Amino acid sequence: MAINNELFKGTLQTIILNLLSENGRMYGYEMTQKVKGLTQGELVLKEGALYPALHKLEAEGLLETSTEIVDNRIRKYYTLSEPGQKEVLSKLAEAREFIQQLQAILNLKPAL
Amino acid sequence: MELTEEQKAEIRDYIVDVPRYRETYDELYDHILNALLELPGSYHLNEVIAIINQDFGSFSEIVIQEEIYQKTLTRKYIKMFRTEMWNTFKWPGILGNLSLLALCWFIFRADVSRVQGIRFILVGMGAVVILIALWGYAHVFIRKRRYSKRSILDNFLLYQTGFGLTLLNAFLQLFISKYALFPLRDDFRYGITLLVVCFCFIYMQVMVKFFKQKLKILGTA
Numbered sequence: 596m597a598i599n600n601e602l603f604k605g606t607l608q609t610i611i612l613n614l615l616s617e618n619g620r621m622y623g624y625e626m627t628q629k630v631k632g633l634t635q636g637e638l639v640l641k642e643g644a645l646y647p648a649l650h651k652l653e654a655e656g657l658l659e660t661s662t663e664i665v666d667n668r669i670r671k672y673y674t675l676s677e678p679g680q681k682e683v684l685s686k687l688a689e690a691r692e693f694i695q696q697l698q699a700i701l702n703l704k705p706a707l
Numbered sequence: 708m709e710l711t712e713e714q715k716a717e718i719r720d721y722i723v724d725v726p727r728y729r730e731t732y733d734e735l736y737d738h739i740l741n742a743l744l745e746l747p748g749s750y751h752l753n754e755v756i757a758i759i760n761q762d763f764g765s766f767s768e769i770v771i772q773e774e775i776y777q778k779t780l781t782r783k784y785i786k787m788f789r790t791e792m793w794n795t796f797k798w799p800g801i802l803g804n805l806s807l808l809a810l811c812w813f814i815f816r817a818d819v820s821r822v823q824g825i826r827f828i829l830v831g832m833g834a835v836v837i838l839i840a841l842w843g844y845a846h847v848f849i850r851k852r853r854y855s856k857r858s859i860l861d862n863f864l865l866y867q868t869g870f871g872l873t874l875l876n877a878f879l880q881l882f883i884s885k886y887a888l889f890p891l892r893d894d895f896r897y898g899i900t901l902l903v904v905c906f907c908f909i910y911m912q913v914m915v916k917f918f919k920q921k922l923k924i925l926g927t928a
Contacts, residue, residue, distance in 0.1 A: 622737070623734060623737075623738060624737070624738050624741040624742065625741075628745075646734065646763075646772065647772050647775065647776070650772075650775075650776040650779065650780070651779065653780070653783075654776075654779035654780050654782070654783045655783075656783065662733070665737075666740075668733070668736060668737050668740060669733040669737065670733075670737050671730070671733060671734050671737070
């Protein structure tokens with residue numbers, strides 16, 4: 596069953612920050628493929644949402660960027676900045692708390 | 708799928724007029740090529756159109772997002788620039804500023820005609836400011852020629868250079884020129900001119916430092 600992307604909108608920044616925390620530096624397309632792989636294709640990060648989120652995090656100073664020439668084209672890599680490394684911890688704690696609350700409200704049981 | 712150079716050129720031609728800035732263009736082009744390389748089958752431009760529509764919404768959506776990106780990034784640069792300026796008034800940057808002030812004080816106390824002194828300083832300062840402005844414009848021009856698109860940082864460089872020149876011109880028109888809006892006594896004019904010289908030097912020093920750092924990060928210097 597494909598997951599409704601709307602459910603992930605509020606956690607997109609957390610997903611990005613966590614991906615970068617675990618993988619060091621990544622470029623946009625690589626992130627979409629990583630998420631697709633981790634969720635067995637159930638969650639597709641639409642770049643129309645990904646790039647604006649990346650740019651917002653960059654402007655907020657949570658991400659740093661660098662460019663590299665790969666196969667004769669410029670590739671933009673994102674890494675966590677120092678404030679970004681701190682932010683990822685609080686975002687993860689926030690997400691954990693949210694999932695616990697959701698669990699309490701919806702009383703979800705694992706699917707058989 | 709593997710792409711030939713002709714096919715890559717076709718993709719570049721197809722998207723080149725959409726984004727205004729190099730940052731967006733590079734990211735869009737890299738994304739499309741990465742997506743195509745993972746697709747099975749043979750190349751057709753329709754695949755590119757499909758990737759753009761599926762992944763980015765549409766060309767107009769790309770333009771809207773780019774506008775937002777440009778604004779937020781420019782705001783960030785302005786904030787960083789202000790912080791750099793402010794840092795020159797903190798230790799150890801303050802040492803340079805104090806030396807400049809001391810130098811201005813000695814010039815102020817020197818036994819020279821105020822009118823002559825102002826003229827001399829304004830000519831010197833004008834030359835330095837124009838040189839720095841030319842440095843900025845040359846940077847933008849060369850990079851535009853090299854990459855065919857302007858970067859958001861270039862935009863900021865033009866803004867910052869223009870802002871500095873406007874500020875200087877306003878000061879001249881308000882206090883120093885023959886038809887100044889607020890004519891001052893020669894002593895005052897001389898003192899204020901020297902203070903503006905200090906500010907100009909700090910401003911230019913920060914500007915060159917800031918852009919050298921940013922260009923190094925962007926890897927496009």
